Amino acid sequence: MFSSPLLLAFPFFLLLCFLLYWAGARHAYTRRPEAENGDPGAFDWHFFVPCRDEEAVVGTTVGRLRADHPAAHVWVIDDDSDDRTGAIVAELAETDRRVHLVRRHRPDARTGKGSALNAAYDELNQFLSPDTDREQVVVCVIDADGQLDPQALARVSGPGGFGDPEIGGVQVSVRMRNTDDARPLAGRGPVRNAFARLLVRMQDMEFSVSNAGMQLLRGRTGSVGLGGNGQFTRLASLDRIAAAERRPWQRGALLEDYELGLHMILNGDRIAHIADTWVSQEGLPHGRRFLTQRTRWAQGNLQCVRYAPRIVSSRHYGGKGVLETLYTFLQPVAHLVTLALCAVMFALLGLTAAEDGPGEAFGGVLSLWPLMLGLAVVSVLPFVLWGPIYRRDRAPGRSLLVSLLWGLALWVYAYHLFPASARGFARMLRGRNGWAKTRRNAEQAGVGPVAVES
Incomplete structure (x- = not known):
């Protein structure tokens, strides 16, 4: 079921691109000279x-x-x-x-x-x-x-x-x-x-x-x-x-x-x-x-x-x-492809469970737990490492533990990109390009439209 080269290679490729980009961004931020x-x-x-x-x-x-x-x-x-x-x-x-x-x-x-x-x-x-x-x-x-x-x-x-x-x-x-x-x-x-x-x-x-x-x-x-x-x-x-x-x-x-x-x-x-x-x-x-x-x-x-x-x-x-x-440019596209691949993988998993039983379907997945754990750590760690840097520059009064928890929360927060990309793509397909104003926090709840225009 999981032998498809595309299903296996694409997530690894995206992760590699992300890690390279993160490493470059972190180095550029932490090693920047002070502006004159x-x-x-x-x-x-x-x-x-x-x-x-x-x-x-x-x-x-x-x-x-x-x-x-x-x-x-x-x-x-x-x-x-x-x-x-x-x-x-x-x-x-x-x-x-x-x-x-x-x-x-x-x-x-x-x-x-x-x-x-x-x-x-x-x-x-x-x-x-x-x-x-x-x-x-x-x-x-x-x-x-x-x-x-x-x-x-x-x-x-x-x-x-x-x-x-x-x-x-x-x-x-x-x-x-x-x-x-x-x-x-x-x-x-x-x-x-x-x-x-x-x-x-x-x-x-x-x-x-x-x-x-x-x-x-x-x-x-x-x-x-x-x-x-x-x-x-x-x-x-x-x-x-x-x-x-x-x-x-x-x-x-x-x-x-x-x-x-x-x-x-x-x-x-x-x-x-x-x-x-x-x-x-x-x-x-x-x-x-x-x-x-x-x-x-x-x-x-x-x-x-x-x-x-x-x-x-x-x-x-x-x-x-x-x-x-x-x-x-391709970030929203990558999010859409990732969502599609997840849907395909879960569908294949469901079909295998229906045909061969849950043990056969989920046994293959569980046997890959060391790889999945390693990928999880590599995926989460870059976000966590932003935490101490943020604490140094923006919240020096907070503890190191709090900054690490903020970094972990940043990883969870990043998943908003997937529904946002899917909604943006759906709006493009429907030809909806108008937007209502985003209401300010100081405005009353009943003043003006805030939702996406039709």
């Missing part, structure tokens, strides 16, 4: 903050950006909100000439985050004088609930960022700022809140160490990806994409940030990741909202597979960059 500061005054900074029904957070976000980065302009894109988002920003703009409100109205509005960012790009072009040195203008995308490190502009101005004229984009690390919230689900019981706290902690662990390591590894392969929060780009780089693609951000893309990075590299710009500065956001304590978000990311990843031929043939991608990017 540059001169933020050498650049003209513009924050883009896309908003749709964000009255719960937008005032705080704009206020912090202006207080921490007083020389920067803040462009808030109101994507035809039904709440007071536009009114709040308009009031701020009346007393602060560096706060700008970009109003969008249906039917042009609510067509995706990329379209909203393109609207701000158009407004910025009208605002700047014709003789502006667009290589020295930097656009930074911040989520409506985002809070940027006050030292971030100095970090991304340094020689590892825009101090290098070949760098067209910089992505900073992402943190969850509600990891220490004792009751993320107000009004719920202790069990639900314990799960919510762990879910937020896993998101912080995923982004601040695991994903940061992946991005630093991509820095070595020339394939760093841009994220939707804390994404810095030279205006001249956006211009080059607009010249080739008609607009910097692509309409309808569910991963408009990662797709922007692909276009940037294809046009010859380099992207850097700086792990020594950060942007913080709210971790999602609700399992349903979390799975909806990750389904969108998986579907967006699948959409980007169409760029594979261009990347393989591009002179701006080296061999390592091509391999890393294809590996990233």
Whole structure:
């Protein structure tokens, strides 16, 4: 039953790829040199903050950006909100000439985050004088609930960022700022809140160490990806994409940030990741909202597979960059294939049990227990080893035992990728590409849609 070469070889191949990728990411993270500061005054900074029904957070976000980065302009894109988002920003703009409100109205509005960012790009072009040195203008995308490190502009101005004229984009690390919230689900019981706290902690662990390591590894392969929060780009780089693609951000893309990075590299710009500065956001304590978000990311990843031929043939991608990017593209596909193989194996196991009896069927499986135990250890250990690194950098007050338990939880947490990939693939097959806004934690439960749009 288990003699099929495909059934035996494919899981081992995936595990080998995972271990190699993990080893490279861990080495890149733990051995990275500290980022050097540059001169933020050498650049003209513009924050883009896309908003749709964000009255719960937008005032705080704009206020912090202006207080921490007083020389920067803040462009808030109101994507035809039904709440007071536009009114709040308009009031701020009346007393602060560096706060700008970009109003969008249906039917042009609510067509995706990329379209909203393109609207701000158009407004910025009208605002700047014709003789502006667009290589020295930097656009930074911040989520409506985002809070940027006050030292971030100095970090991304340094020689590892825009101090290098070949760098067209910089992505900073992402943190969850509600990891220490004792009751993320107000009004719920202790069990639900314990799960919510762990879910937020896993998101912080995923982004601040695991994903940061992946991005630093991509820095070595020339394939760093841009994220939707804390994404810095030279205006001249956006211009080059607009010249080739008609607009910097692509309409309808569910991963408009990662797709922007692909276009940037294809046009010859380099992207850097700086792990020594950060942007913080709210971790999602609700399992349903979390799975909806990750389904969108998986579907967006699948959409980007169409760029594979261009990347393989591009002179701006080296061999390592091509391999890393294809590996990233194929992650949701690998999850789907793994699910299919598991279904086939269980079906074959059931047929054997029906024909030859349970003893014959399960006896063969049990005889492989040393191999299965070894594979389990090798699969779990990389996640567990992230725990002490996370403790060192993000939670030094916690014990080593707690950090190891967090690493074990990260292994369990990673299995959300399988249902997310399956749901994303199913949505693609059904032609469903619309999404409702992910509700902020500060919003009331009955305000606005949060589920996937039909």
